[in-house]
Amino acid sequence: MQQPQDPPPTGLPAPSEGAPRVRPQRGPAAVGGTPAGEATAVGRLAGTVERLRLELERAQAHSAGRAVVEMGVGVLVERLRCGPTEAAGQLESLAEQSGVSTLALAADLVNQAAADQISALARAFVEGAAVPPDGPDGPDEPVAVRLRSTEADALAGGDAAAAARAMLDHALRPLGVAAVALWAAHPDLSLSLAGSAGFHEEEARRWRHVPPGVPTPARRALDERAAVGCPTLDEASLPSVGQHEIRGGRLAVPAGRGGRLIGVLELCWHEELPELPQPLQRQFEALAEVAAATLESGAGRGPHAPEAADTQFEELRQLTDGLLDPCMVLRVAPDGDDLPPPFVIRHVNPAFVDFAGRPTGAIAGARLLEAYPLAAEPGGLAEKVEHVFATGEPFRAPDLRLAALVDGVPLVTRAQVSISRHGSHLAVVWRLDDGTPRVARLLQHAQRLGRIGGFEEDLRTRRIAWNDTLFELHGLPPTASPIALDQLPDHAHPDDRHALGRFLRTLLHHHRPASTAFRLQRPDGVTRHIRVVAEPVHEPGSGLRTVRGAYQDISAQHWTEVALAATRDQLAQSEQQAAERSRLALQLQHAIMPPARGPLDLPDLRVGVRYRPAEKGHLVGGDWYDALPLPSGDVLLCVGDVAGHGIEAATGMVALRNALRGLAATGAGPGQLLGWLNSVTHHLTDNVTATAVCGLYRPGSRRLRWARAGHPPPVLLRGGRAAVLPQLGGILLGAVDQAEYEEGELVLEPGDELVMYTDGLIERRDESFQASLAGLMALAEQARTAAAGGADGLEEHLDHLLRYSNADTDDDTCLVGIAVR
Numbered sequence: 109m110q111q112p113q114d115p116p117p118t119g120l121p122a123p124s125e126g127a128p129r130v131r132p133q134r135g136p137a138a139v140g141g142t143p144a145g146e147a148t149a150v151g152r153l154a155g156t157v158e159r160l161r162l163e164l165e166r167a168q169a170h171s172a173g174r175a176v177v178e179m180g181v182g183v184l185v186e187r188l189r190c191g192p193t194e195a196a197g198q199l200e201s202l203a204e205q206s207g208v209s210t211l212a213l214a215a216d217l218v219n220q221a222a223a224d225q226i227s228a229l230a231r232a233f234v235e236g237a238a239v240p241p242d243g244p245d246g247p248d249e250p251v252a253v254r255l256r257s258t259e260a261d262a263l264a265g266g267d268a269a270a271a272a273r274a275m276l277d278h279a280l281r282p283l284g285v286a287a288v289a290l291w292a293a294h295p296d297l298s299l300s301l302a303g304s305a306g307f308h309e310e311e312a313r314r315w316r317h318v319p320p321g322v323p324t325p326a327r328r329a330l331d332e333r334a335a336v337g338c339p340t341l342d343e344a345s346l347p348s349v350g351q352h353e354i355r356g357g358r359l360a361v362p363a364g365r366g367g368r369l370i371g372v373l374e375l376c377w378h379e380e381l382p383e384l385p386q387p388l389q390r391q392f393e394a395l396a397e398v399a400a401a402t403l404e405s406g407a408g409r410g411p412h413a414p415e416a417a418d419t420q421f422e423e424l425r426q427l428t429d430g431l432l433d434p435c436m437v438l439r440v441a442p443d444g445d446d447l448p449p450p451f452v453i454r455h456v457n458p459a460f461v462d463f464a465g466r467p468t469g470a471i472a473g474a475r476l477l478e479a480y481p482l483a484a485e486p487g488g489l490a491e492k493v494e495h496v497f498a499t500g501e502p503f504r505a506p507d508l509r510l511a512a513l514v515d516g517v518p519l520v521t522r523a524q525v526s527i528s529r530h531g532s533h534l535a536v537v538w539r540l541d542d543g544t545p546r547v548a549r550l551l552q553h554a555q556r557l558g559r560i561g562g563f564e565e566d567l568r569t570r571r572i573a574w575n576d577t578l579f580e581l582h583g584l585p586p587t588a589s590p591i592a593l594d595q596l597p598d599h600a601h602p603d604d605r606h607a608l609g610r611f612l613r614t615l616l617h618h619h620r621p622a623s624t625a626f627r628l629q630r631p632d633g634v635t636r637h638i639r640v641v642a643e644p645v646h647e648p649g650s651g652l653r654t655v656r657g658a659y660q661d662i663s664a665q666h667w668t669e670v671a672l673a674a675t676r677d678q679l680a681q682s683e684q685q686a687a688e689r690s691r692l693a694l695q696l697q698h699a700i701m702p703p704a705r706g707p708l709d710l711p712d713l714r715v716g717v718r719y720r721p722a723e724k725g726h727l728v729g730g731d732w733y734d735a736l737p738l739p740s741g742d743v744l745l746c747v748g749d750v751a752g753h754g755i756e757a758a759t760g761m762v763a764l765r766n767a768l769r770g771l772a773a774t775g776a777g778p779g780q781l782l783g784w785l786n787s788v789t790h791h792l793t794d795n796v797t798a799t800a801v802c803g804l805y806r807p808g809s810r811r812l813r814w815a816r817a818g819h820p821p822p823v824l825l826r827g828g829r830a831a832v833l834p835q836l837g838g839i840l841l842g843a844v845d846q847a848e849y850e851e852g853e854l855v856l857e858p859g860d861e862l863v864m865y866t867d868g869l870i871e872r873r874d875e876s877f878q879a880s881l882a883g884l885m886a887l888a889e890q891a892r893t894a895a896a897g898g899a900d901g902l903e904e905h906l907d908h909l910l911r912y913s914n915a916d917t918d919d920d921t922c923l924v925g926i927a928v929r
Contacts, residue, residue, distance in 0.1 A: 268303030271402040275395055276305040287376040289349050291326045292403050293369060295500040295529050299326055302403060307350045315349040324348050326372035329360035330499055336360045339381050350376060357381025361392050363400035366440055367449035369498045373399045420531045425455050428535055434460040438476060438534040451476040451493060463540055464512035464519045482511035482518060496527045497534055503527040559661035565593060566654055581661050583630030601627035619644045619652050637666040692755060708735055710743050711807035712929055716902045718910055720921040729920030730757030731866045732765045740775045747864040747924055748800035760796040778802040778815040779851040789842035797842040801864055810856045815849045817841050823885060825861040825892050830885040860928045863888060868921035869913050887912060902927045
């Protein structure tokens, strides 16, 4: 990495980096095997070259300084109203009296007269702004003097390369900058290296042109419209000129004038990008303004000179006048120094139509925001115009909102808009969206999706027009002759010819619109169901001449209707069968267990029964109960629930209830009875499972023996308190081949009440089984209290339990109440 070199003793800018610097030998000794005499001769030659180079640099600096002095003399001529010689004398006299150099005083006069970035920096310097020092190697001239010298030298050079060298030598090298590149921006988003300093000539030639899309620091600065800094090129991963020889920091500053970006000033350091305080950034912006002036002027006369601009406008005007779409040509207002710049509508082409309906004379010559004030809305036309003018990047939008304000009424439309920059002018082309192409595309898609084809038939000339869909519907190639309306019966199914005859009589003889459906027999043997709709077109004074209409392929609809009708028939038959099965199951259930049954008087017991079917009539369940005196003198008390619904559950319930009655006659205990009933369920029924509670009550001793098979345990009410009987072990019926069931024994007392039930009384989807049991005990105590004063407390108790049960499973409910006397 090269270090900054010592400045020459005259205080002028340091010599350029690429210049040779050979120090003369101090003694007669040989160097590297070279005789002392030859070394001394080489040293003298190097000293001569160095002296000549310094004299050349002094001459260049004097030339630049001389230009600034001449500009200062010009300012005095204008202010003092005197001649150039007197003004020059006054300048030297004032400089001597002020104790400053003539160059510094001249720069100060120019800064006072100018209104640019350099004069702003000069004012900041005078007001004590914190302008960073140039460092130990920099000259002692103020910032404004160096920048004015740079400007004068750059403009005197006549090209961008001389401007780049002047910037580096006069203003940038003292700040540690190693090289500078001046990029020109083009409307196609490409960049060209207009001038450079500090790079090898071969490297500069390699970067003369940068195609669009290459992400260089200069391209990023143009895209972001702001200065872009990179600590190092390697960190930023951005290619640029000199990337192999100067790998340090980069700063790309956009260069523009009047709101239009013309190019980019890129500065390069050997080391990392230094800190850039605001005063230093303003110096770089001032140099970017000098670069923009150089790029805009070109070599004496660039493409933006007045004569070239007028020629370019004439060419643009002729081009836009040949367009079939409305177009207007914009340029920056001559007195427009504001940012963003104001645009004037300089020309509109013959095809121009104002979407707000105003005449062309009210648009041409007006400012853009005066003619279309609503274009200033965010994302509107004015914003797009400013972007294209600043960057040169063309803008295309298939759907942009255009708005105008006419007599205080906002008018809005949508349009395809294209904006492009041509030198200092902009061409704005729009195509208003009247909806015709979109409607045509929608109609085409609708015809394709609906398999509809249109036709028109001239009855006099016999000319027939079909669209492509009709040829497909009829199974004909596109080169075939269309089929006339009066020939349709020859291509239809014989059974449909009568319907086509009525259709043709209504249309051709009675001259009224008509439609019909028929089966079209195509040449390829395929039969399609077609609907034809047509209407006569009457012409004044000539009667009926043309018929227009459409064919639609309704084959899919026809077969869908046929399938739907068959499905309806099958569904109705299935519904009838299901209703019949539900009716039979309900009749079977009610024949064995009626929903309401009076109390039973058994030895020492009074038994009440309640049965509540499911809320949905087709969900006939398998709940059952039984209360029966046995030959042994015991009383059989049981409740069960067969899984499922329908006729299968009802028949399973009948089988288990009758089987338990027969088994109970053997005198076996409740555990043995459930074990036998489990074998019956497993072997003698078809995939039936069930739960049950079986009890045997012995009158006299009031002893109750009971067992359960996966069923909720009974609830005992004694002394106004409810308790759940123990949950004895026992698996549900039919699950396994052999099963054992635990028995429990309980001695009842007069006044006790036992409640046996199925799960439809207590089950809820949102709570556990234990919570449901707790709720049932509380409800049973409440019901017992409510029924205590009635004539028949058992019946009222059962009704209360059914009425206030909070079960929500829509299942059958069977409830048996046993009161001990």
